Amino acid sequence: MKNSIGIDIGGTITKIGIVSSEGKCLKKTSFRTKEFNSFDDYIIKLINTIDKLLSEHQNIIGVGIGAPNASKNGTIETPANLKWSGKLNILNKIKEKINLPIYLSNDANCAAMGEMIYGNAKGLSDFIVITLGTGLGSGIVCNGKLVEGSEGFAAELGHFSIDNKDRYTGLNVKGGLEAYVSATGIKRTILYMMSKYMNDSVFRDISFNNLHGEDITRAAENGDFIALKAYEYTGKILGKSLANFVTFTQPEAIILTGGLVHSGDWILEPTKIAFNKNLLPFYKNKVKILLSGLEDKDSAILGSAALVWKNIL
Amino acid sequence: MKNSIGIDIGGTITKIGIVSSEGKCLKKTSFRTKEFNSFDDYIIKLINTIDKLLSEHQNIIGVGIGAPNASKNGTIETPANLKWSGKLNILNKIKEKINLPIYLSNDANCAAMGEMIYGNAKGLSDFIVITLGTGLGSGIVCNGKLVEGSEGFAAELGHFSIDNKDRYTGLNVKGGLEAYVSATGIKRTILYMMSKYMNDSVFRDISFNNLHGEDITRAAENGDFIALKAYEYTGKILGKSLANFVTFTQPEAIILTGGLVHSGDWILEPTKIAFNKNLLPFYKNKVKILLSGLEDKDSAILGSAALVWKNIL
Numbered sequence: 122m123k124n125s126i127g128i129d130i131g132g133t134i135t136k137i138g139i140v141s142s143e144g145k146c147l148k149k150t151s152f153r154t155k156e157f158n159s160f161d162d163y164i165i166k167l168i169n170t171i172d173k174l175l176s177e178h179q180n181i182i183g184v185g186i187g188a189p190n191a192s193k194n195g196t197i198e199t200p201a202n203l204k205w206s207g208k209l210n211i212l213n214k215i216k217e218k219i220n221l222p223i224y225l226s227n228d229a230n231c232a233a234m235g236e237m238i239y240g241n242a243k244g245l246s247d248f249i250v251i252t253l254g255t256g257l258g259s260g261i262v263c264n265g266k267l268v269e270g271s272e273g274f275a276a277e278l279g280h281f282s283i284d285n286k287d288r289y290t291g292l293n294v295k296g297g298l299e300a301y302v303s304a305t306g307i308k309r310t311i312l313y314m315m316s317k318y319m320n321d322s323v324f325r326d327i328s329f330n331n332l333h334g335e336d337i338t339r340a341a342e343n344g345d346f347i348a349l350k351a352y353e354y355t356g357k358i359l360g361k362s363l364a365n366f367v368t369f370t371q372p373e374a375i376i377l378t379g380g381l382v383h384s385g386d387w388i389l390e391p392t393k394i395a396f397n398k399n400l401l402p403f404y405k406n407k408v409k410i411l412l413s414g415l416e417d418k419d420s421a422i423l424g425s426a427a428l429v430w431k432n433i434l
Numbered sequence: 435m436k437n438s439i440g441i442d443i444g445g446t447i448t449k450i451g452i453v454s455s456e457g458k459c460l461k462k463t464s465f466r467t468k469e470f471n472s473f474d475d476y477i478i479k480l481i482n483t484i485d486k487l488l489s490e491h492q493n494i495i496g497v498g499i500g501a502p503n504a505s506k507n508g509t510i511e512t513p514a515n516l517k518w519s520g521k522l523n524i525l526n527k528i529k530e531k532i533n534l535p536i537y538l539s540n541d542a543n544c545a546a547m548g549e550m551i552y553g554n555a556k557g558l559s560d561f562i563v564i565t566l567g568t569g570l571g572s573g574i575v576c577n578g579k580l581v582e583g584s585e586g587f588a589a590e591l592g593h594f595s596i597d598n599k600d601r602y603t604g605l606n607v608k609g610g611l612e613a614y615v616s617a618t619g620i621k622r623t624i625l626y627m628m629s630k631y632m633n634d635s636v637f638r639d640i641s642f643n644n645l646h647g648e649d650i651t652r653a654a655e656n657g658d659f660i661a662l663k664a665y666e667y668t669g670k671i672l673g674k675s676l677a678n679f680v681t682f683t684q685p686e687a688i689i690l691t692g693g694l695v696h697s698g699d700w701i702l703e704p705t706k707i708a709f710n711k712n713l714l715p716f717y718k719n720k721v722k723i724l725l726s727g728l729e730d731k732d733s734a735i736l737g738s739a740a741l742v743w744k745n746i747l
Binding site: 190198199247261263264266268269270271272273274275276277278280281282283284285286292294361364365366368369370371372373399401402403404407 | 503511512559560574576577579581582583584585586587588589590591593594595596597598599605607674677678679681682683684685686712714715716717720
C-alpha cells in the first residue's frame with residue numbers, strides 16, 4: 122500500500138498527516154505556525170516533522186503542500202495570513218532536505234484535488250470548489266485539470282468584485298465576494314442587519330470579536346430575525362454569484378466547504394433558490410450544488426496529500 | 435503541404451475556406467445561411483460545397499466547423515441566430531457523407547483556437563478571447579486546452595450578469611455583459627446617452643436601425659459628446675469586467691476581436707484604464723490586453739480551420 126504526506130500551512134496551525142491512496146488519514150500531527158518569527162526556523166521545524174514521519178512509516182511516495190498564495194514556481198508570495206513577507210521559496214528549501222517528489226499549490230486548489238480524488242468530485246472533469254472560511258477560496262477544475270493560470274494565482278474568486286456592493290475586503294477590493302460570503306462575511310452581515318433594522322436580537326449583546334458561526338445557526342433555529350435576514354442575504358449573493366460563475370466553465374458541480382456550510386440548510390436553501398433563479402436557461406438542472414465529501418477535520422491534510430496522487434498516478 | 439477546411443456558420447452567411455497549416459486562406463467561398471428554411475436542405479448545400487473543394491484541392495486532412503450554440507456532442511442547440519430550432523445533429527450528418535475527421539465548436543471557441551494557432555496567442559497556454567460583434571462571445575484557454583465545460587456551453591461571458599445594470603440581453607438576462615459591450619451594446623449606449631444628456635449629436639438624426647459602428651467612431655473623431663460618452667461608458671464596463679475575469683483564470687493575455695474593436699483606441703483606451711484600475715495588486719502588469727492577430731476578413735474561417743490543427747497535430 123502506498124501513502125503520501127499532506128501538509129496544510131495555515132496562518133495559525135500547520136497540519137501534517139500521512140494519507141493512504143484510499144484517502145484514509147493514517148497519522149496526523151500539527152504545530153503552531155505563528156510561533157516562528159523566522160521563515161527559516163519554520164522550515165527547519167517542518168522538515169524535522171516530515172523526517173520523523175518518514176522514519177516511522179513506509180511506502181511514502183511524495184509530499185503535497187497546501188499554502189495560501191502559493192505560486193506555480195514553488196514559492197509563497199506575500200501571504201496576508203502568514204507572518205513572513207516577500208517571496209518564500211518553500212519548495213526548493215524542502216527539496217534540499219527531503220528526497221521525494223514534492224508538490225505545492227494554493228490551499229483552495231488542494232481542496233479541489235481532495236474532492237476529486239477522495240470526495241464528491243470523483244469522476245468529474247469540470248467542477249468548482251468554494252471554501253467558505255475566514256475568507257472565500259476557490260479551486261477550479263476544467264478538462265480534469267486544475268486551473269492555475271499563468272503563475273498559479275487563478276481562482277481567486279474571493280476577490281471577485283460584485284458591482285453594486287460597497288464592502289471592502291482585506292485586499293481593499295470594493296464589493297469583493299468574500300466580504301459577503303465567508304465565515305467573516307456573514308458576521309459583517311449580522312452587523313449590517315442590526316444597523317438596518319431595530320428588531321431585537323441575541324447579537325445586540327455580543328461583540329463582533331466574540332461572535333461565532335455556531336451562534337448564528339443557533340439564533341436562526343430560535344427564529345432570531347437578524348440571523349434569518351443574514352442567511353437570506355448571504356445565500357442570495359452566493360447563489361447569484363455561482364450562477365454567474367457557471368457562464369465561465371459550465372461545471373458539472375459546485376462543491377461548498379468550510380466553516381460557513383456548517384450552518385447547513387440555513388445557508389444552502391437561500392443559495393440554491395438564488396442560484397436557480399439566476400441560472401441561464403440552457404444550464405438549468407445541469408449544475409449540482411453539493412457539500413464537501415471529505416471529513417471536515419482532515420480535509421486540509423487530505424487535499425494536500427491529493428496533490429501527490431494527482432501528479433504521480 | 436497539408437491543408438484543412440474551415441467553416442463558419444453565421445446567422446446570415448456561411449463561409450468556407452481552405453487554410454494551410456501556416457494559416458493562409460488559400461481559397462474561400464460563401465453562401466447565404468438564411469436562404470435555407472429547412473436544416474436538411476442547408477446540410478445538402480454545405481456538403482456539396484465541401485465536396486467541390488475536396489475535388490479541387492489535395493492534402494486536406496480535416497474539417498473544422500464553428501457555429502453558434504455548438505455542443506460537445508456535435509449538435510447545435512436552439513441557436514438564437516439561426517432559423518432552425520431544436521437539437522441539430524450537424525456533426526453526424528456531415529460525417530455520413532464526408533470521410534475526413536470533422537470537428538465542431540462554438541464560434542468564439544474557434545476564434546480562440548485561431549489566435550492560438552495563427553494569431554496573437556501563439557505559445558500561450560492561458561488566455562481569453564472576447565469577440566465583440568452583434569453579441570459578446572468568448573473562448574477561454576487554460577492549461578493549453580479550450581474550456582468547454584460539461585457540455586460545451588462554457589465561456590458564455592456575454593451572458594455574464596453585471597449586478598447594478600438593468601439592460602436585458604436577447605436571452606432576457608438582466609445586466610448581461612453583451613447588452614453593454616458589443617457592437618449592438620454601444621448602439622444601445624448611444625440611445626442611453628441621448629436620453630441622459632441634452633447635448634447636440636449627429637445621432638439625433640439617425641435611427642437605431644440605421645446606426646453603424648463606423649458612425650460612432652467618426653462622430654468621436656469629430657468630438658461628438660454623445661459618442662465620446664458612449665466609448666467611455668463601454669470601456670469602463672469592459673475593463674472592469676475583464677479585471678474581474680482575471681480572478682478566474684489568470685490569463686497571460688486577453689485578446690479582443692470583432693466589430694467593436696474597429697474603433698481602435700476609442701474603445702481600447704478607456705478599457706485599459708478601467709482594467710488597470712480594477713486589477714488586483716498581484717496581477718498588475720502581468721495581463722496584456724491585445725487586439726486579434728488574425729486578418730479580420732478571414733478570421734472566422736481561420737478559427738474554424740484551427741480546430742483541425744489543434745486536434746490532429
